[in-house]
Amino acid sequence: MDRHAPQEPRRGDGDGRAGRPLSQDAMIRAVGVRKSFGDVHALDGVDIEVERGRVLGLLGHNGAGKTTLVNILATVSPASAGTVTVAGFDVATQGAEIRARIGVTGQFASVDEYLSGFRNLVLIGRLLGAGRREAAARATELLELFELTGAAHQPSRTYSGGMRRRLDLAASLVGRPDVLFLDEPTTGLDPATRIALWETVEKLVAGGTTVLLTTQYLDEADRLADWITVLSKGRVVASDTTDRLKADLGHRSVRVVLPPAADLTAAAAALTAGGFRPRSDAGEHALTTPVDTSAGIAGVIRALDTVGTQAVELTVKEPSLDDVYLALTHPSPAADAA
Ligand SMILES: Nc1ncnc2c1ncn2[C@@H]1O[C@H](COP(=O)(O)OP(=O)(O)OP(=O)(O)O)[C@@H](O)[C@H]1O
Ligand SMILES: [Mg+2]
Structure with a gap:
């Protein structure tokens, strides 16, 4: 991933936990952010930081506070407490400066249903201060990028869900933002459209755009994010590079399928005796165990x-963000016995 190359190193600036010293080149920085809706503490002291040209993946269960945080960062709603800067500007006092430099693709699409895709994009361009011709040129360019040229002049209410999402993302890019907030950008998209959207985001990031992405899809976070912050009940429960989270909390595991005649119980006992922690799957006649190293395999x-048994099939599963997420959100996981 070449986007790792040109930036100053971010390792070595602390241990990566929420309390580490804040770096000098943060495009998004939130410190001690709280937000309450009546008795609900949607955010309860959140710190995040994203350096220029990086992608932060914000994960968390429904209601964890992801959208609330995005809304504060994007100046849609004020924090109850804490300090937030985006592109170096303070959300509390410099909202206009921030809005000129960000793009937001929300969980709920924000385009005008009665206007065509083209008109929507032109309107946004004009609102951002572009001339008629410039706004039209940018609209045409973005419609092409998102493969919406054929539907450019149809009202957007006639678009499919995936087309609307693409138009919504195009709308967030009209002003060539430095910072892009993507709140569940691919929910409900078909696999091909998701991948196309990922590729677009990767191109933007390669061009220096900073991205904060919320997602329920761990594969999406794994592919796009350099850094993952996991929110739970309005608090940060983990914040680190994707790779380090996987190394710390994920585990590599080996799964062996045994021949039908083999004694599964005896094989499991042999693995336990060998220092492994096997889990049996009687239905598949298989055993799965975490392994630390290649020697473990x-x-x-x-x-x-x-016990005189040979596997008919052996698969090695590398640590995944799914392991990490489960370990964090189910603190005493049965999965650990795997
Ligand atoms: N305008 C509001 N008024 C009252 N409560 C709210 C409001 N917005 C959010 N909340 C509450 O704040 C908490 C966090 O909500 P938020 O939408 O930020 O979660 P989320 O992580 O984005 O969830 P999801 O994955 O479902 O999108 C929830 O308990 C939610 O009910
Ligand atoms: Mg949300």
Whole structure:
């Protein structure tokens, strides 16, 4: 991923936890952000930071506070407490400066249903201060980028869900934002459209755009984000690089399918004796165990050998963000026994 190359190193600036010292080149920085709706503490002291040209993946269960945080960062609603800067400007006093430099694609599409895709984009361009011709040129360019040229002059209410999402993202890009907030940008998109959208985001990031992405899709965060912050009940429960989170909280595991005649219980006992923590899947006649190193994979094979069993199938699963997310959101996981 070449977007890692040109930036100053971000490792070494602390241990990556929420309390680390804040760097000098943050495009998004929130410190001690709180937001209450009556008795509901939607955000309860949140710190985040995103450096220029980076992608922060904001994960969390429904109601964790993701959209609330995005709304504060995008100057849609004020924080109850804390300080927030975006592109170096203070959300409390410099909202207009921030709005001129950001794009927001919300969980709920914001385009005007009665206008065509083209008209929507032109309108936004004009509102941002572009001349008629310039606004039309930018609209045409974006419609092409998002493969909406064929539908450019139809009212956007006739668009499919995926087309609307693409138009919504195009709308957020009219002003060539430095910072892009994507709140669940691919929810409800078909696989091909999701991948196309990911590629567009990657191109923007390669061009220096800073992105804050909320998503329920761990594969999306894994692909796009350099850094992951997990929110739970309005608090940050983890914040680190994707790779380090996986290394710390994920685990590599080996799954072996045994021949029908093999004794699953005896094989599981042999793995336990070999220092593994196998979990049986009787239906599939398989055993799964976490392994720490490559040597561990050979160890599994040797342990099975001690009871005269050979696997008919062996698969190694690398640590995934799914492991990480489950470990964080289910603190005493049965998954750990896997
Ligand atoms: N305008 C509001 N008035 C009252 N409560 C609100 C308001 N907006 C959000 N909340 C509450 O704040 C909490 C956080 O909501 P938020 O929408 O930020 O969650 P989220 O992480 O974006 O969830 P989702 O994954 O469902 O989009 C929830 O308990 C929600 O009910
Ligand atoms: Mg939300």
